[in-house]
Amino acid sequence: MTRGALELVCPAGTPSALRAAVNAGADTVYCGLRDETNARNFPGLNFSDAELAEAVTYAHERGAKVMVAINTFAQAGRVAIWARAVDAAAAAGADAIIAADMAVLGRAASHHPDVRLHLSVQAAAGTPEAIRFYVERFGVQRVVLPRILSIPEIKALIGEIDIEVEVFAFGGLCVMTEGRCDLSSYVTGRSPNLDGVCSPPEAVSYSRQDGSRSVALGGLTIDRQADGQPLGYPTLCKGRFVAGGKTAHLFEDPVSLNTIDVLPQLLDAGVSALKIEGRQRGKAYVEAVTRQFRQAIDALGGPDGPAAAGAAMLNTMAEGQRGTVGAYKKTWR
Amino acid sequence: MAVNPTPISLSLGPLYFNWPSAQLLDFYAEIADECPVDRVYLGEIVCGKRGPLTQAAVASAAERLERAGKTVIWSTLISPVNRRERRLTEDLVRDGEHVELNDFGGLASRGGAAFTAGPFLNVYNEDTAAMLQEMGWTRWCPPVELSLQAISQIAGRCPGLEVELFGFGRLPLAHSGRCYHARQHKLNRDSCRYVCEQDPDGCRVSTLDGTAFLAFNGVQTLSDGLQLCTQTPETLRMAGISALRLSPHSIGTVEVANALRQFIDGASSAAEMVEAVRASTLPLPLVNGYLAGKAGLEWTME
Numbered sequence: 001m002t003r004g005a006l007e008l009v010c011p012a013g014t015p016s017a018l019r020a021a022v023n024a025g026a027d028t029v030y031c032g033l034r035d036e037t038n039a040r041n042f043p044g045l046n047f048s049d050a051e052l053a054e055a056v057t058y059a060h061e062r063g064a065k066v067m068v069a070i071n072t073f074a075q076a077g078r079v080a081i082w083a084r085a086v087d088a089a090a091a092a093g094a095d096a097i098i099a100a101d102m103a104v105l106g107r108a109a110s111h112h113p114d115v116r117l118h119l120s121v122q123a124a125a126g127t128p129e130a131i132r133f134y135v136e137r138f139g140v141q142r143v144v145l146p147r148i149l150s151i152p153e154i155k156a157l158i159g160e161i162d163i164e165v166e167v168f169a170f171g172g173l174c175v176m177t178e179g180r181c182d183l184s185s186y187v188t189g190r191s192p193n194l195d196g197v198c199s200p201p202e203a204v205s206y207s208r209q210d211g212s213r214s215v216a217l218g219g220l221t222i223d224r225q226a227d228g229q230p231l232g233y234p235t236l237c238k239g240r241f242v243a244g245g246k247t248a249h250l251f252e253d254p255v256s257l258n259t260i261d262v263l264p265q266l267l268d269a270g271v272s273a274l275k276i277e278g279r280q281r282g283k284a285y286v287e288a289v290t291r292q293f294r295q296a297i298d299a300l301g302g303p304d305g306p307a308a309a310g311a312a313m314l315n316t317m318a319e320g321q322r323g324t325v326g327a328y329k330k331t332w333r
Numbered sequence: 334m335a336v337n338p339t340p341i342s343l344s345l346g347p348l349y350f351n352w353p354s355a356q357l358l359d360f361y362a363e364i365a366d367e368c369p370v371d372r373v374y375l376g377e378i379v380c381g382k383r384g385p386l387t388q389a390a391v392a393s394a395a396e397r398l399e400r401a402g403k404t405v406i407w408s409t410l411i412s413p414v415n416r417r418e419r420r421l422t423e424d425l426v427r428d429g430e431h432v433e434l435n436d437f438g439g440l441a442s443r444g445g446a447a448f449t450a451g452p453f454l455n456v457y458n459e460d461t462a463a464m465l466q467e468m469g470w471t472r473w474c475p476p477v478e479l480s481l482q483a484i485s486q487i488a489g490r491c492p493g494l495e496v497e498l499f500g501f502g503r504l505p506l507a508h509s510g511r512c513y514h515a516r517q518h519k520l521n522r523d524s525c526r527y528v529c530e531q532d533p534d535g536c537r538v539s540t541l542d543g544t545a546f547l548a549f550n551g552v553q554t555l556s557d558g559l560q561l562c563t564q565t566p567e568t569l570r571m572a573g574i575s576a577l578r579l580s581p582h583s584i585g586t587v588e589v590a591n592a593l594r595q596f597i598d599g600a601s602s603a604a605e606m607v608e609a610v611r612a613s614t615l616p617l618p619l620v621n622g623y624l625a626g627k628a629g630l631e632w633t634m635e
Contacts, residue, residue, distance in 0.1 A: 073457035076483040103460035123437075123455075126412065127419055130438030137464075148412065148510025176554070177412065179455060181507040182478040186556055186629035187546070189622070191478055193455060214541075218628060221540040237507075242539045243549070244517060250538060250549070251513065327510045333522035 002027045004297035006263070007273035009067070009166060010290045013045040013280055018055045020287040022064045025294030029059060030067040030098060032279065037085040037104075038069045039122060040279040041196030053092040065095040069279075070108075071120035072196040073101040083107045090115050098144070099123075100179055105138040118142040118166070122179035122192070128160040135163055142166055144275060146177050150330040151262065155269035164272040169259045170289055170314065171277025173326050175237045175252035183236045187218040199235045206231075258314050258323030260296050266328075267300060289314065337496075337575045341566050341597045343590055344372035344497055346474070347408040347433070347451075348581045349505060349550055351383050351529045354390035360581065361394035365401035368587045369594040370579065373398050374408040376425070378435055378451075380512070380551045381410055381418035382525065408433040411453045411508050412552075433474075440468060447471045452499060453508070457483075459490035466491055473497065474578055477504045480626035481564065481572050488573030495575045500562040501589055501610075502580025503535060503548060503555040504620070504629060513549035522552070533583040534615060545617075546630060556629060558620035561610055563634055566597045588613030603634060 010026035012018035021029045032038025034046040056066045068089035074082035082104050090112040099105045100122035121144040125131050134140045142164040185191030188203040203218045214224040215234045222234035237251040377384040395405045413419045425432050426439040435451040449472040472495040475484045488496045512522040514529040535548035545557040592609035595601040622631030
C-alpha cells in the first residue's frame, strides 16, 4: 500500500492527529496506548482501546496502516500490563507492533504470530548480529535503526540483513542511543526505559532573576537566557552546561533531525521506511510535516529531486528552528 | 525470594576510561596483589577505537591477575559498529570461555554457553530474565537504574542466577554515537586524537550554577557522583545479591574494596565504611538513590 519508493511513517499522539496524518499522505501512522507501555507516556496523549480500534478502521478505509508502539521495558512484577497492551493492539487490528523488550516481543510472537513485529529503536540494535538475534528469536520483520549510523554504514548493514529497515527522518533527535540512556532517571527518578518519559514535566521549574530566565529539571539548571530570548524545554541532553571551563551545549545543540536533503541517499542505501518523530506534537505540525515528506517522496526520481522549498519550510518547524542530518553524516560524531 | 546463602563476594568491573598502558599495568598489578576481589572483568567496552592502544597491556594484566588467583572475564563492547569491532565481539562470544555481554548481538552466536549480562543489556523484568536463562545466562549485573526491589523481584524468579550489584563508582548512564571529548576539543570521533586520555575518571559536567552532576568519557556519559551501596549484607542476601561490583577509578579502588569487604564481614559499621571510602577515593559526592527507587543522584543512609 506504500505509494512511493519509501514508506512514510507518521506519528499520532491523538485520534485527530492520526486522521490528519492519513489525510496528508502518510502510508502508515504509529501510535501508543494510554499507559506506560509506550515511550511517549505524557498526560493528554495516546489512545484508549476503543479509540485505537476506530483509528485502525479509519486508516484502513483510506489505504493506510496503523502500527502500535509498545516500546518501553515491562516493569518487574507488572509484565501483565505490557502483555495486555500487545493483546489490545492485536484485537484492534493493528498492522504491526513496535517493541524493544524481549518480554513484549515474546508475547507478540507467541500469542499473535499473524501481527507484524517491528524492532523499536529503543532496542538499540545496530549490528547485523543484534538484528539477527531478534529475527531468529522473535521473527521481527523490520528494524528501526538506532541513530548512530552514517548513511554508508546503513547501506552496508542492509547488505548483511534480510529484513526491512526503517530510519528516523525528521523531528526531535536523541543524542544518546535510545534505550541506552538513564540521564533522566538520574536527575528525576523517571526515564524512557522505566516509565516511557524523558525529562518529565513534573520535574520542570522556571525562575526569573536579574533580567534572565532559567529553566531547571529536578532543581538543576538546564539553561538560562536573557529575557526575551527563547528558552527551550529542559530536555537534559539539550541543556547548556560547563565542562573544562567552557560553557556550551555540551551534548547537542537545540536542533532537530531533518533528512529531506538526503532522501535519495537513504533510498539508495536500501532503506524501506522513513519515520517522522513527534507523537507529542499537535495535529497541525503532524499534518504539515507529513505533507512535506509526502511531496518529497513522490518527487524522488523526478527531475527536481526532493523539493528544496520543503527543506526550508521544515526547518522553521524544527526545534530551535535548525535542522541537522545528525549521525547520517559521519562528522556529527 | 531467592535468598543467597553464601557470603557476598566482591568483583571489579571493566575499566571505562582511557588509561595509558603503564597506568593500566600498575593498576591491575595492585589489584592482583592487594585487592579483595574474586573476579575481574577486562576488555575495552566503551570505545572500539581505544582497544588496539592497550591490547598488549590488557593481555598482560589478565595473566598477572590469573597468576594471583583472580578469575578473569572478558567483557564485550557496548556498541560495536565497524567490522573490526564486530569481529572482536564475535571472537569473545564464540571462544567458549565465560564472557560478559553488553549487547544482545552477542547472543546470536553464543549457542547456549554460559554468560554474564552486563548492565548495558536491557533486562527489566522476570519474563525477559526467564528467556535469557534458557539461553545460558548465569550471572547478572543489573541496569544501574533498577531499584533493589525490582532486582530482587526478578532474581526471585530466576533460581540459580548470580546477581552482581553495581556497588561502587561513577554510574554509566548513557551511551552515544557521538564522542563528547572530541566535541569538547572541536574534533570529531574519527579524528579524535584520543583526547579522552586527559581525564582518567571522565570530564566533569556542571550546571550554569556550578553544580556538578555528570561526567563524560568519550561516547559515554557517567554520573558525577560515586555510587556506593550501603545496604547491609543481610539486606543484600535477602534480595538475592551474591556479589558487589566495583568500577575502576584512578584513586582508591583498593581502599574502597577493603572498606566494603570489612563492612560485609561485619568488621565495620556502614558509617565507618562510608567514612573510609570518602577518605580514600576521588573527592566526589556519594550517591545511591537508584537502589531505593529514587532519582539516582540522591544519597540516603538508613
